[in-house]
Amino acid sequence: MSLDWIYWAISWILLRWHSLWEMIGISDGTVLGTNWAWILSIIFLVVTVRVILFPVFVKQIKSQRAMQALQPQVKALQEKHKGDRETLQKEMMELYRKEKANPLMGCLPMFLQIPVFLGLFHVLRRLDPVQTLNTTIYGWTQAQWDSAVHAKLFTAPIAAQFGSSTAELEGMGANGTTVKVIAGVLVLIMMATTYLTSRQMILKTGWAEDPQQRMIQRLMLYGIPASLLVSGAIFPIGVIIYWVTNNLFTLGQQQWVLRKYPPPVINTKDGKAVPGPGARKAAAPQQQEKPSRFGRSKANGAVQDTKPAVDGRALAPKPGAKPVNPKKRKPAKRQG
Template sequence: MFSLDWIYYAISWILLTWHSAWDAIGVPVGAVIGTNWAWILAIVFLVVTVRVILFPVFVKQIKSQRAMQALQPKVKELQEKHKGDRETLQKEMMELYRKEKANPLMGCLPMFLQIPVFLGLFHTLRRLSPDNQGKTLYGWTVDQFNSASNATLFTAPISGKFGSTADELSRLGASTGTVKVVAGILVIIMIATTYLTSRQMILKTGWAEDPQQRMVQRLMLYGIPLSLLISGAIFPIGVIIYWVTNNLFTLGQQQWVLRKFPPPPTAKSTSAAKSTSGKGPVQPAKAGGLFGRKAAQPPAKAPAVAPKVAGPKPGAKPVNPKKGGSKPAKRQG
């Protein structure tokens, strides 16, 4: 059977290294405001360590999404061409992705790579209990294990869960009400930040034309946050701290990367930009106007006014216009 011990040892090593670093700096190991800050910061910087290691993968994810966006016009052509023939459409699209070296599932890769870290931390914190004091696991010393077992966040043990029974919490020496309040608030923050990370990406890149990729986007935006309503009750508080910190880190990292690698302009955004900037040609309004109303007609020109004829000068004889002007002068004789 495949063993995951190597994951537990790796996560424990990172966690204990950061805890020793904060302890050496002078961060209080004992509870301050009901919180063992050295252990809380160790979990926070476990996230930082993992995200720094996975940063190249995150950049590849963004580049893959840009490649998928560039293929959207071709994907739309295939959808129009094979409308009603789903099997042929899927084959043509897979061939297009293979030819252009694009992967619609690349957007989920960073999340998949973090699953072992999440499981390793979940497995480790689940074993932090006064019942197991005096034991060691995955490279921990007895003192480190005992210290982590008694670590708290606002007096709630980091190994406690929203769904913990009263008997389990009594063995941890914790108040049931306190654990449920702290864990409940963290679960709400976890769900909200999980939703915001997916929403931030979709707002910047838009919904995909590919049905398969759109389904992945909907799963990320709605499915995962909703699933946390149930699974969040069984997560230890320390694991929820990890998840919330990871989401906040993701929001900041995505904001930076999306500015560094902005989405390619689409045809709609380009035409809209031209019309609003005033640089593009202005098209004449079509007949029918907006909402089917008649287009406004240009104002009619005023009739031309005949130019005024200057009157005779003072003292001059009047001129009869019918005779064609003044009489010719008499010859001198």
């Protein structure tokens, strides 16, 4: 299957943002050894993709809340089928199907961004200063191609990699030590922010009861950041900028969602379920309202009478007093 449509889409977004920055006065001139028009284009490529994928992110949060609501039932199934892993998996899949919960939904936004990452990786890998460019490729013009080839971040070309050969660096007019320092620092930042995005969610929602989900959580928390230490050596600097920006965007987005919709249940590492911030907030006692002007107030949803109690003995007739018959009426006056 051809992936040209991905390369065309990524190039189109990248070039539109680059044209916008040029239009508002950010040219391809270097400031601090950086071509900010291209750096900002990559950063806002992230913003564009995240805005497009925001509905998917909302579905991800809803799925995570549904999975949390099912934790007591999952725990009960684990106790019921203890030692029978096959039956447990069947029962849990049936529970997920019945309740329309998808344990893999949490990874969907990341999977949908893989084509974007591959597209940008492919485009930046083709920024070769010595190749003859067909100006119709992915919608680039020769001027845009030449500009991107010489785009730099602190004098390190965005198309360069930590593992670039001496010949490749010479062709880009780059210093090998500078490229390795810039790329190395960015790879470490990429690993740290990737770890923090997973850790942030696990600390707020807790470890999953489902063994399959827990395995995915461990993979996201430890496996992916560790793999970046090796794979990051072949990533162009521009791709690492994209990844770091995406992680920072994710951290901010997750923080906003977790504050607005705190999880009702948190699972500790030893499998104990404890009330989350959402549950504690709902269980907090409501402030007592002041009595209304009509002598009645509402407390915990019930209407209570706030009038003072009346002592019945104070209303009793005194000894020797003439009894009063409230039913007796005065005689009507005669008409003349």
